Amino acid sequence: MMVNDANKPSLVKGTVYPNMKVFRLAVRQFAINEEFELWVKATDRKKYVGACKGASDCPWHVNGRRQADERTVMVLFFLMSLTFSLLCYFLYFALMPCFICFNLQVTKFTNYHTCTSSGRRKTTTPTSAWVASKAIHILRTDSGMGPKELQKRLQEDQKCKINYDTVAKGRSLAMIQLQGSWEENFHMLYRWRAAVMERSPGSVIEIDTIEVDGKVYFNRFFCALSPWITGFLTGCRPYLSVDSTALNGLWKGHLASAIAIDGNNWMYPIAFGFFDAETTDNWTWFMIQLLKAIGKVSPLAICTDACKGLEIAVHRVFPWAGHRECFNHLTQNLIKKYGGSVFQEMYPVARSYRAQVHEECMDTIKKACTDVALWLDTYHKLIWYRSGFNAEIKCDYVTNNLAECFNNWIRDIKALPICELADTCREMIMTLWNRRRRIGNKFTGTILPAILHQLRARTRGLGHLSVVHADITTAEVWDNSSSHARHVVRTHEQSCTCQEWQHTSKPCQHALAVIAS
Template identity: 45%
Template sequence: MAPPEGTKLILCHIYFFVGTHGRVDRDGPFRLCVQFSEFTAKLDDGCSVDVPWKSDEWVVDCRSYNLEMLKNDLKARVNWGSSQQPVVHGFDMSGGERKLLNDTDLFRAFSERMGDSKLFLFVDVEDKPTEVVTEVAASNVGHDNVIGPIDSNKEAFVSHAIDWDSMEIIPLGQDQIGAALPVMDEDAMYEFVGLRAEDERAEQSRMAATINLDDMDLQDTDMLVHDRVPGEDSALYDREDPPMEAGTIYASMNEFRAAVKQHAINGKFQLGTEKSCKDLFRGYCKAEGCPWSIVARLMPDKIQVRVTLNKEQHFCPSTARLKTKMASYHWVAEKAIPILMKHPTMGAKKLQEELEDKYDITIGYGTVHMGFVIAGEKIHGTWEESFGYLFNFKAEIELRMPGSIVEIDVVNKEEGVFFHRFFCCLKPSIDGFLNGCRPFLSIDSTALNGRWSGHLPSATALDGHNWMFPVAFGFFDGESTDNWTWFMQQLQKAIGNPPHLAISSDACKGLENAVKNVYPWAEHRECFVHLMKNFSKRFQGPAFGRMYPAARTFQPEYHEYLMNKMYAVNKNVEPWLKANHKLKWMRSKFSKAIKCDHITNNVAEVWNNWVKDIKDLPIAELADTLRSKFMELYARRRRIGEKFEGHVMLPIVVRQLYAMSRQLGHLKIKEGGRDEAEVTEVTDSHKIIRHVVNIQNHTCTCREWQVSGKPCAHALLLITTHRNPKMEDYLDPYYSVYHFRLAYGGVIKPLPDKSQWVRVNPGFKVLPPLTKRDPGRQKKLRTPSCLENKGNKPRGKGMWQVQCKQCLGHGHRSTSPKCPLNGTKKRKSRAKKGKAGRPLGCSKGDASPSSSKRQKVQVQENSGNNSPGLVEVPEGTSQISTSPGAVTRSQMQITLAGFGGTNQISTSPRTVTKSQAGEGASNAITTPRRRLGLKKKLTPKKAKKIDV
């Protein structure tokens, strides 16, 4: 079997203690005792065979025996593949182990044991070291955990046991040691054990077994028998959009009248009878100038009606708009039904994209939404009728799965009987939770997205892999104390009163009160995430970061130490926590019998994400869809459990402990006995902590082993000091394969569609709930809080985009030049204006500078002056810019009358200082001398013609 992609084989050497027996003559035969450790042989034909522990012995001549001969003798007794090699170990004189690499090492081993005439060796079979994984090996990942040679004719597949030791476990960080996170999720394990490959082969076999009509022999088609009546006419048509073409047959005159009215709007059509023939009917449009009319005649049976004449299609101005809209709605619904049947969780927006891409058209979202609603009603039925089907669903569940708890609560009013709330807990879920899961329940609710603004409460648990295990669900109108109490009472009917039970919830006060009323003896935990959201709004600062280690530590003493540090910073912390968060949110106070150390309510969040795409279904359809998801989930994990044959504990959990045991360098041990020791830990803050471990009682003074059910890092250090330790012996039974199979051992029965359910007459008509949703478009996603990343994310280009009203594109407005519908526009003049709004250089009475007054400005270069260029300004100019900024070349037309008759100005773009502006003797503003050492030279530019 090829190893999974990205992994390498991790082989655990199994060593054996041997002794010496007796002495023999040096010249006599030398007895070789060899013991093979357990390994998986990967044969060249692609098969993998588990080889058990084995021992053998034979006589050799030590004077001529070499390592190559030893390997040949081993190969004759144990078989392995060409990609593997034996590794031989022997004992040295100090009692340790020594690897035999060449003939010299073997000869030395013989020499040391010459007095006993017996040599003990033990052999491990490992994979040959390879640096590059071939594509062929990588392609076998997760497919055929071991597939034998495939016969092209029979396509026979041979499966073998899963080699769990061939998996590579990602080492955990120091901060993750002891965490309850699984190493492999459900999808990855489903592929690793080969179930996905089995599904693909089953699908290929099913497709191959499909009858090909092109290959069928149709020579004897005249032998086929048809149940057909000669002359029988078909009267099937779409009642929502009945055909009006000539030759269409209607079952009766009333159906024809209804079909004509289907095309009518506000009585615009009139149905009359011709005087000449009582069997002739005519419909026409009352709109002025509309030529449309239709004629129909009774059939000979005097019941059916046939359309005999339809002059043209009806598109008069009075009816065309609404008729086209209704036809568009039904066209979208017709095309959407097969798509929604294939993808039940598709939304209206995704459906719009699907239809536009498939038919190369543009459809408005409003049209698609209306067609989406119509298609949903045709598939699932109307929203009002779905509440009555819950009674049929209850009867069907109780008939097929006796022992299930399904309860429906209604409210009697003067207007009728209204639906109130619903609860469902299937029998396999009850047995799976009580027999195979830890006594831990996560309870929460999520808002529905359909026409009813109700809630979907749920109770979920954890299996041995820390996978979400759904237990029960229901429906009610809001998270009130009354609704939660009713839900918890029904849950109590299902699971009873277990001796040990922990219930985790968020900051919902209604649920908190309900748990106190129904399960007052249970350990009620609170989600630490919700607690910190409330805590951070009132207390901020680095000192309050101790809340996180205070919640995660298992030691009550360390928890109290951290909390006292925060109490000393702010005296309001302690009374606020005692008043608002009295539940258990710290590991140091968790019960040892639960074997679950989760401080968050993330199990409920996994459930919410699992059902988010179906929350807009009608109530009866939603309940049946959830049952179907339960059935599929249980069957999928039941198949995974069947792959754990030969294992006592879950292999992934065991491999996680082996991975953790390789990161214990920060711990030191002092053994007091075989099962007890002192383990010293040096933290990052150079603090020394010492713990006492007892592996026989499964205890450690850090309390992590007792609370989680898995050995902590301190216990692993003592466990690994023993030779050939078995991690399975130190895990709690909740992590066993036996409990995992019990959790998913029950089978949830399949159900037919609701039209075939047991019909129940409750004696009244169930009306929709009294509470209706708010007007407007229903929200599909919840609004994130201010403390979440999406809540305080600044508005950016990628998050918010404007839409053009002309081209309907995004990223620009209708007046932007980016719009393709906007032509090239003439740019406005950028001529600078003076104080009175006139261009610079104009006199007070002129609107624009006269052409006769325009003069050329000559630039005189004075080599003896520091200024590289001076501009001579004519007399009579009176305007100058008052801006304190730099004097640029584009401002050479500025006059210097305000400087006392100044007639020269530097053309260098440098700032005019006050000292330069006040110089009356020189009457010039010059550029300061450049500092020595600068490489760049100031070169005067060419003069420009400027109007003055």
């Protein structure tokens, strides 16, 4: 009889398996189910001899032999008596030539052990091949599951202890079966690129290679599909958040991304790419491909972290763009360098829209530590404060959180092979666009519901502001709180002397007080 149940295999004599590989896995699964340690005494393409390793006198024994069809394997011996085993070995090798199918039937069958259970200790019974056979069904639906989580899952399901290294190797084997080898994935990128370019003309997909000793190797990759580019140019603010995150698969490279922001303040991925390390050369190549995709957008703001080589690359490829620096990284470096609670005053420095307020707050910092200004001018020359932003960008973000959100969004797929990673990113973005399209189709009016909700909420709690109208479009707003500040609002120009309306394109609290009056 042919056996198909891989979880509860049968080793009754006469049982037939399709090939030696399946038979070996079946014997291991049987040993794990019965909680004993398997000892493979001999195995090759034609025969298999297994015994119990638990005790020297344990009689459990199994023997399999490939049949005359050169494919199927039949259980010839499944013996529990050492004396009877030796007798059957003699009969097997003496009588084998007389049988066409090499099928020896055993008249007596006794199934018992004299050893203790191995279920509570780590043994050599679970191999990487066995782990791969069990993991492939799990990883097919959750390819991002790591070795540690997979080890816990298999130990709970199989009721046995498995070494971590065995699980890690088995997981790699299973991923190769599911996705192909890493070498194959690098070659598959070209076919993937051809298929995508055929369905999405106008996309920018570049594969860069290097030649070493006459052999061509993958070097870096860039992808910006046509719909992403069009959406950025027609519906997003001219602002890009650029960053990279380390990959944790067999290829220890980096995934770089360029993320914009749409009208609903949602992240809008424009492009992503892969390279081996954060270097000036790699970042310059990435930015050149990005320029090829979006063109010379002006005005433009690019926000980055302290990525190696990225500052130089942005200056080389986008010299006209306003280059912003993530304020979070700046403050972390500042606190490490100097420390002290006074540096909490850095937040008003960064978030003030007016240059006058910025300078006043900086004076407080300089009085606490005279070296801060020199340190900022030396190591943080980029724009990290709102008063230095170009108001035409209409984005007042002082952090690089958009790119960080994207990195967090793809964290579960960073172990995938290159081609699979590229296609999964494409699929995730496509699914995201489809979901947002369905949401957008339900919108009515000319202002997004989220923006209306924010503005209506901000009209409350403005009792400290007094409004004096000059005419139908101009008013003077007094702040009766401790600051006693005074601002002029011109609704026809969508401006306020506090500068917030100009930078965000959303009415500030002073403008809202005028509008609600």
